[in-house]
Amino acid sequence: MDIKAYIVLALTLFTIGIIGVLVRRNAIIIFMCVELMLNAVNLLLVAFSKMHAVSTAAKALPTFASDAQIFVFFIMVVAAAEVSVGLAIIVMLYRNTHSVDVNFLNRLKN
Amino acid sequence: MNNVLQIAWLIPILPLIGFMINGAGRNVLSKGISGFIGSAVVFASFLLSVYVFIQVKNGNTHVAHYFNFISVDFLKIAFDFKIDQLSSLFLLIITGVGFLIHVYSTSYMHEEPAKDFAKYFAYLNLFVFSMLILVMGANYVIMFIGWEGVGLCSYLLIGYWFKNNDYTNAANKAFIMNRIGDLGFLLAVFWLIAKAGTVSFDEVFSAATLAKLSTTDITGITLLLFVGATGKSAQIPLYTWLPDAMAGPTPVSALIHAATMVTAGIYMIARSNILYTMAPLTQGVVAIVGLTTAVLAATIALKQNDIKKVLAYSTVSQLGYMFLGLGVGAYTGAVFHVMTHAFFKALLFLGAGSVIHAMGGEQDMRNMGGLKRYMGTTHLTFLLGCLAIAGMPPFSGFFSKDEILAAAYANNPVLWGIGVITAMMTAFYMFRLYAMTFVGKFRGTHEQEHHLHESPAAITIPLIILALLAVIGGWVGIPEVFMHGGHRLEAFLEPVFEQSNAITVKHELSHATEYMLMGISVAGALIALLYAWNKFSKYEKTEVPSAGFSKLVENKWYVDEIYNAIIVQPLRSLSVFFNNVVEKKGIDGLVNGTGKAVNYGSRQLRWLQSGQVGAYVLLMVIGILVLFIIQLFL
Amino acid sequence: MNITTLSFILLSVMAVSSGIMMIRSKNPVHSILWLIVVFFSISGHYILLNAQFLAIVNIIVYAGAIMVLFLFVVMLMNLNADTEPVKNYRLQLIGVISGGSLLLVILSALMKMDSKQIVQMKVGDAGLIKNLGNVLFTNYVFPFEISSVLFLSAMIGAVIIGTKE
Numbered sequence: 001m002d003i004k005a006y007i008v009l010a011l012t013l014f015t016i017g018i019i020g021v022l023v024r025r026n027a028i029i030i031f032m033c034v035e036l037m038l039n040a041v042n043l044l045l046v047a048f049s050k051m052h053a054v055s056t057a058a059k060a061l062p063t064f065a066s067d068a069q070i071f072v073f074f075i076m077v078v079a080a081a082e083v084s085v086g087l088a089i090i091v092m093l094y095r096n097t098h099s100v101d102v103n104f105l106n107r108l109k110n
Numbered sequence: 111m112n113n114v115l116q117i118a119w120l121i122p123i124l125p126l127i128g129f130m131i132n133g134a135g136r137n138v139l140s141k142g143i144s145g146f147i148g149s150a151v152v153f154a155s156f157l158l159s160v161y162v163f164i165q166v167k168n169g170n171t172h173v174a175h176y177f178n179f180i181s182v183d184f185l186k187i188a189f190d191f192k193i194d195q196l197s198s199l200f201l202l203i204i205t206g207v208g209f210l211i212h213v214y215s216t217s218y219m220h221e222e223p224a225k226d227f228a229k230y231f232a233y234l235n236l237f238v239f240s241m242l243i244l245v246m247g248a249n250y251v252i253m254f255i256g257w258e259g260v261g262l263c264s265y266l267l268i269g270y271w272f273k274n275n276d277y278t279n280a281a282n283k284a285f286i287m288n289r290i291g292d293l294g295f296l297l298a299v300f301w302l303i304a305k306a307g308t309v310s311f312d313e314v315f316s317a318a319t320l321a322k323l324s325t326t327d328i329t330g331i332t333l334l335l336f337v338g339a340t341g342k343s344a345q346i347p348l349y350t351w352l353p354d355a356m357a358g359p360t361p362v363s364a365l366i367h368a369a370t371m372v373t374a375g376i377y378m379i380a381r382s383n384i385l386y387t388m389a390p391l392t393q394g395v396v397a398i399v400g401l402t403t404a405v406l407a408a409t410i411a412l413k414q415n416d417i418k419k420v421l422a423y424s425t426v427s428q429l430g431y432m433f434l435g436l437g438v439g440a441y442t443g444a445v446f447h448v449m450t451h452a453f454f455k456a457l458l459f460l461g462a463g464s465v466i467h468a469m470g471g472e473q474d475m476r477n478m479g480g481l482k483r484y485m486g487t488t489h490l491t492f493l494l495g496c497l498a499i500a501g502m503p504p505f506s507g508f509f510s511k512d513e514i515l516a517a518a519y520a521n522n523p524v525l526w527g528i529g530v531i532t533a534m535m536t537a538f539y540m541f542r543l544y545a546m547t548f549v550g551k552f553r554g555t556h557e558q559e560h561h562l563h564e565s566p567a568a569i570t571i572p573l574i575i576l577a578l579l580a581v582i583g584g585w586v587g588i589p590e591v592f593m594h595g596g597h598r599l600e601a602f603l604e605p606v607f608e609q610s611n612a613i614t615v616k617h618e619l620s621h622a623t624e625y626m627l628m629g630i631s632v633a634g635a636l637i638a639l640l641y642a643w644n645k646f647s648k649y650e651k652t653e654v655p656s657a658g659f660s661k662l663v664e665n666k667w668y669v670d671e672i673y674n675a676i677i678v679q680p681l682r683s684l685s686v687f688f689n690n691v692v693e694k695k696g697i698d699g700l701v702n703g704t705g706k707a708v709n710y711g712s713r714q715l716r717w718l719q720s721g722q723v724g725a726y727v728l729l730m731v732i733g734i735l736v737l738f739i740i741q742l743f744l
Numbered sequence: 745m746n747i748t749t750l751s752f753i754l755l756s757v758m759a760v761s762s763g764i765m766m767i768r769s770k771n772p773v774h775s776i777l778w779l780i781v782v783f784f785s786i787s788g789h790y791i792l793l794n795a796q797f798l799a800i801v802n803i804i805v806y807a808g809a810i811m812v813l814f815l816f817v818v819m820l821m822n823l824n825a826d827t828e829p830v831k832n833y834r835l836q837l838i839g840v841i842s843g844g845s846l847l848l849v850i851l852s853a854l855m856k857m858d859s860k861q862i863v864q865m866k867v868g869d870a871g872l873i874k875n876l877g878n879v880l881f882t883n884y885v886f887p888f889e890i891s892s893v894l895f896l897s898a899m900i901g902a903v904i905i906g907t908k909e
Contacts, residue, residue: 001752003861007854009756009789013763013782015847020767022728022839028818029772032779035810036763039786042802046795046871047863054864065870066879072798073880076805077891081898083810087817088902094821095908728839735846742853 006047013040027090027100031083038079042072114165118174118191121158121201122242124151128235136228144224145216148231152212152238156205159198166198167602173248173312180251184307190248192311196445196606200245200377203452207369208238210572214460215361217568218467230270234365237263241370245377249310250299253378257295257342260371261288267366268358280354287351291341298334301327315384315609325389332385332392336399339375344426345403345433350670352426356418360463363418368425368455373448376432380606383441387610397437397521401528404430408535410666412542416473417462420543424499425455427536431514434529439614440517441607442600446587447514449599450506453583454498457576461492464565464573465547469558475546477558482548484562487570489548491577496544498580500537501635506584512628513589519627520619530631537635538642545646589624748865751792759785772823776814783807793863795871 013036020033049068056065094100128151132144139147171194180187191197212234219230240259247253262285269281302309305327306319313319323331339345344352344367355367366372379386379396386393404427411423428451435444466473468485482489498505501512511533519526552559564570587599604611619627665671759782766778783806790799869875880888 001748001863001865003859003863004854004857005752005756006863008851009759011847011850011854012760015843016760016763016767018731018846019840019843020763022731022843023767023836026772026823028814028823029767029775032775032814033767035806036766036779036782039783039802039806042798043786043789046790046793046798049795049870050793050864050868051861053868053870054862065868066875067883069795069798069871069876070880070884073801073876074884074887074891076801078894080805080810081894083813084898084902085905087813088905091817091820092905100821100823728835728842731839731842731846735842735849738846738849738853742849 003047003051006044010040010044010047013037013043025102027093027102028087030102031086031090035079035083038075042075045069045072045075114162114170114172114193115174117158118162118172118193118246119176121155121162121205122239122246124155124158125235125238125242127151129232129239132228132232132235136225136232139224139228141216141220141222141224141227144228144231145212148235149209149212149216151235152205152209155238155242156202156209159201159205162193163198163202166193166195171195171605185303187249187251187309189252190310191246191252192248193246194606195603196377196380197245199445199449199603200373201242203449204238204241204245204370207452207456207576208365210575211361211365211369211456211460214364214463214569214572215359217566218361218463219359226270230267230359233263233266233270234362237267237366237371241374244374248312249308250302250314251309253381254292254295254299257338257374257378258292260366260374261285261292261342264288264355264366264371267362268355270358270362274357277357280351280357284351284355287348288341291338291348294334294337294341296338298331298338301331301334305331311381315382320384320388328385329389329391332382332389333395335378335382335385336392336396339378339433340399343372343375343429343433345375345399345430346406349403349407349426350666350673353419353422353666356416356422360418360459360466363422364456364459364463367422368459369452372425372429373432373452376429376436376444376448379433379436380441380445383436383607384609384613386436387439387613393437393439395437397434397518397525400430400433400435400437401525401532402430403427404434404532405528405535406667408532408539411539412535414539415476417465417475417478417543417547418459418473420475420539421455421458421462424458424536424540427532428455428499431511431529431532434518434525435514438514438517438521438525439610440514441610442587442597442603443510443513443517445603446599447510450498450510450580450583453576454495454505454507454580457491457495457573457580458499460569460573460576461488461495464488464569465492467565467569468562469554470561472554472558475543477554478547478552479550479554480548480552481562485564487564487573491570491573492548493544494577495580496540498584499540500639501533501631502639503632504581504584506580506582508632509584509587509589512631513587515631516589516619516624516627519623526627530634533631534634534638538638541639541642542646545643549643549647748792751788755785755788755792759789772818773815776811776818780807780811783811790871792865793871794866794868797871797873797876 017033017037017040020036021030024030024033045068049065052068053065090100128148131147132139136144172192174191174193176189176191178186179189212231215230215234219227222230237260240256240263242256244253244256244260247256265281265285265288268284269278271277299309302314305323306314308314308319320328341348352367352372356363358366386396407423407426407430411420411427414420414423428447432444432447432451435441435447464485465478465481465488468481468488469478472478494505498507501508503509515526515529515533518529587597589597762778762781762785766775766782769775769778783802787799787802787807790796790802864870
């Protein structure tokens with residue numbers, strides 16, 4: 001399987017995530033699209049790790065393929081932490097404004 | 111002679127100084143002082159002109175160089191004055207008649223408030239200045255400066271009583287028609303620059319330059335110059351402004367529209383005589399246009415009831431005569447007629463002014479009559495003027511008009527025939543005017559009758575002087591048939607026209623033919639004169655509306671209406687169109703639209719700082735996009 | 745067309761279509777569910793690449809914990825299709841276009857690349873849990889410990905933000 005296929009796939013998912021962030025107004029959905037983007041990146045990383053596994057094995061060098069997968073692991077860790085904090089914030093905002101509409105959250109205006 | 115060069119520049123500068131003093135001080139100067147200054151500067155110019163004339167008569171012609179006006183590439187236009195026979199003659203006419211009219215005006219305009227009085231004299235001085243520049247210029251460009259200046263002053267003076275809308279419309283009409291002519295003049299100058307590389311008279315008329323110009327060039331240039339002349343000197347098709355220009359004060363009509371400005375066209379063609387002699391086609395055009403104008407204006411004058419309008423159409427007609435003279439090659443004759451016309455036409459206008467003054471502002475001849483009982487001097491001088499214009503010997507008009515008619519006969523008898531008929535019409539309408547005004551029963555109201563009196567000295571003295579000139583002025587041009595060597599004017603002007611005379615084939619008329627021509631024209635004019643005198647001394651006011659040919663003539667051949675329909679209305683609807691569509695929607699739209707666009711843009715830009723997170727993300731994405739594009743493809 | 749390629753294509757289609765459905769559905773709960781489907785398909789990809797550990801961890805952590813957390817919050821706010829705010833149509837269009845053009849730009853840059861690197865699929869011991877654990881606890885033990893500190897701070901942060909004053 002060519003690496004390009006994985007690149008295209010990951011890019012597509014990433015773009016879908018970006019479009020979702022731009023199109024939706026619900027804060028939670030936007031958050032979820034961010035998760036989607038992260039996942040696309042994860043997929044790409046794993047694909048690259050396997051690519052390295054092939055290319056370096058051909059040259060009989062020590063493989064560092066696992067490093068990318070460890071990286072993915074850590075991304076997941078951070079994503080989890082970020083989700084918990086982020087959702088806590090959203091809940092707080094909902095408590096104050098009773099809406100999750102991003103357009104209402106324009107405190108950065110001034 | 112150095113003296114001439116030293117003083118030549120003073121001649122136009124003195125009236126300019128008068129203009130500046132009267133113009134700047136119009137709020138403070140009294141009427142007496144401003145009138146005195148205005149007249150004195152012109153008189154001083156007149157004295158200097160006399161000196162110059164005497165010098166020139168002794169054979170000292172000059173080109174006085176002052177400074178380089180334009181110096182571009184090959185084109186050198188210097189601010190020079192050409193002092194020769196033609197210009198010195200015109201100088202005398204302008205300053206002399208001008209001075210008399212200035213004196214006349216001090217009395218005629220005395221009812222005006224002091225500020226307007228000073229303004230009047232300032233404009234009048236400015237006019238004299240421009241006219242002097244026109245005749246003294248040594249090249250077409252300097253002449254054009256004066257040309258434009260007199261057009262401007264004409265506008266200012268016609269619209270002198272600017273509070274009346276009709277008068278200002280008349281002023282506009284004069285200026286605009288002048289402008290149309292000026293376009294022709296300018297095109298001719300450009301053509302000349304392109305082909306000859308110079309505009310100076312001496313250089314253009316030199317054999318070397320003339321050899322450079324093809325027949326087409328010369329014909330084209332002369333035709334375009336003639337277009338300029340039709341505008342300035344009121345020929346077909348640009349003559350309709352002159353009758354309307356009677357809206358200005360009568361002395362203005364006398365000076366500008368009888369004696370000086372309208373003769374600028376003739377001066378210009380006389381100056382360029384060699385060019386015209388080399389373009390027979392243009393000469394034919396000039397002759398025919400001049401003759402047609404003469405006839406047309408004469409027919410209209412037959413039926414006019416306003417005393418000034420009759421004189422205005424008479425001026426147009428006489429100018430037509432002058433152009434006829436130029437067209438058949440009688441340059442001296444045309445210039446001669448300019449001189450005599452200046453005398454008797456100014457006289458007639460000033461006399462009419464005197465009558466109007468006495469009648470308390472009334473200008474309609476149907477309400478006049480029998481004034482000779484009340485205004486002896488005016489009556490006598492006016493009669494002399496009428497006799498002169500009708501071409502009665504031994505008055506001045508006879509000699510000049512006859513010279514033109516003789517030359518016309520030599521060229522083409524048909525021209526002569528029509529010219530004689532026009533002369534008869536001239537005699538007719540002039541004596542109709544005379545009789546309706548001065549003879550018979552008084553037809554005005556009782557208050558007018560009580561008000562009738564002879565005018566003061568400031569008015570009558572110029573009349574007397576002009577009448578004298580009108581009587582004897584023709585004696586400088588006695589033709590060969592009467593006295594050998596009697597045509598002193600022709601001898602005087604010969605250096606100016608010698609180039610043309612060398613080329614033209616002279617048609618010599620036998621003495622017998624000349625006597626016969628003279629006899630016929632004088633007899634015809636006399637018959638018309640007596641008939642009119644007789645008919646109109648018994649004039650009764652009637653309300654009969656005229657019909658047929660009378661009606662056509664009475665309404666000035668509907669020329670004004672035709673112009674209105676063909677030119678004015680389409681122009682007006684074009685400008686309305688421009689106003690509504692281009693101005694309001696286009697340009698206003700553009701200007702307002704810019705404002706609106708800025709508004710819109712700023713509203714959109716406000717969005718940048720809206721605090722909407724979504725907007726920020728969008729901008730981020732767009733930024734990344736741009737960066738990628740730049741990085742990957744550029 | 746061998747089975748590998750076929751499953752790749754299948755999984756890709758599933759992932760992309762679920763992603764699109766996720767951003768299109770009005771109901772937030774539906775969006776969450778579609779996202780879970782995406783995660784499953786990505787895990788499928790991981791299995792195809794023989795990254796076994798990650799596949800399982802993806803399911804457990806993402807689909808299992810994170811999505812459930814999302815679901816709790818959505819249920820808490822009682823969001824459904826009616827209360828969902830909809831963005832201005834024009835802005836939506838602009839968003840789609842900019843995202844789409846970003847994709848196109850990068851893809852076109854990609855097309856210029858003519859390397860032919862292939863990916864090792866189905867086999868390979870890079871993804872085996874034994875190897876991963878080995879690497880994790882030898883080379884990356886420090887980040888591993890720090891991540892526990894990260895979790896601690898996240899928990900404390902979430903609690904502090906969440907308490908009512």
